[in-house]
Amino acid sequence: GAALGAGSLAFGLLAVRCLRRSAKACQVNPGIQKDCDKVVHSMETTDLGNKTAFCRCWRSQKFPMCDGTHNTYNQEYGDNVGPLIITQQSSS
Amino acid sequence: GAALGAGSLAFGLLAVRCLRRSAKACQVNPGIQKDCDKVVHSMETTDLGNKTAFCRCWRSQKFPMCDGTHNTYNQEYGDNVGPLIITQQSSS
Numbered sequence: 401g402a403a404l405g406a407g408s409l410a411f412g413l414l415a416v417r418c419l420r421r422s423a424k425a426c427q428v429n430p431g432i433q434k435d436c437d438k439v440v441h442s443m444e445t446t447d448l449g450n451k452t453a454f455c456r457c458w459r460s461q462k463f464p465m466c467d468g469t470h471n472t473y474n475q476e477y478g479d480n481v482g483p484l485i486i487t488q489q490s491s492s
Numbered sequence: 493g494a495a496l497g498a499g500s501l502a503f504g505l506l507a508v509r510c511l512r513r514s515a516k517a518c519q520v521n522p523g524i525q526k527d528c529d530k531v532v533h534s535m536e537t538t539d540l541g542n543k544t545a546f547c548r549c550w551r552s553q554k555f556p557m558c559d560g561t562h563n564t565y566n567q568e569y570g571d572n573v574g575p576l577i578i579t580q581q582s583s584s
């Protein structure tokens with residue numbers, strides 16, 4: 401009766417909070433340049449070393465470079481994302 | 493009374509479903525090579541054109557290349573992700 405109603409109401413409030421948060425929580429990018437409409441990076445190959453790893457998990461402290469944080473993120477979310485690696489011959 | 497209880501119960505079921513789904517729904521990568529432990533791409537600059545856009549939203553049909561789908565995704569999720577663009581001098 402009353403107990404069931406109260407319990408269900410609590411669940412209901414949880415549902416509303418969950419639904420409200422889910423849109424934002426499900427963003428690919430949780431925190432990088434959120435004041436910017438679209439985060440695009442443009443790089444010249446002449447500015448890159450022989451091997452450069454670029455972040456695709458949006459959690460790197462060195463974004464747009466990968467710093468390995470994808471491993472922690474993957475473990476926490478059961479995901480399988482990894483970097484894009486660009487290699488080039490030494491110009492020497 | 494009964495109506496309130498039923499309504500709250502419905503909300504409660506919604507909450508459970510929402511919480512169950514949220515972990516998976518919040519993955520950065522919803523569908524690319526999910527059979528793979530970690531999706532890493534390695535590219536040689538010699539295989540790239542003068543300007544190549546790489547996807548960082550994990551929604552491109554041409555992954556690892558960007559096909560513009562980030563715009564649809566950003567609009568739907570209120571997010572602000574965009575590609576990594578690699579440019580290089582023409583080798584000619």
Ligand code: FES
Nearest residue numbers: 455456457466469
């Ligand atoms: S830290 Fe983001 S892909 Fe490696």
Ligand code: FES
Nearest residue numbers: 547548549558561
């Ligand atoms: S389609 Fe994914 S970043 Fe453009």
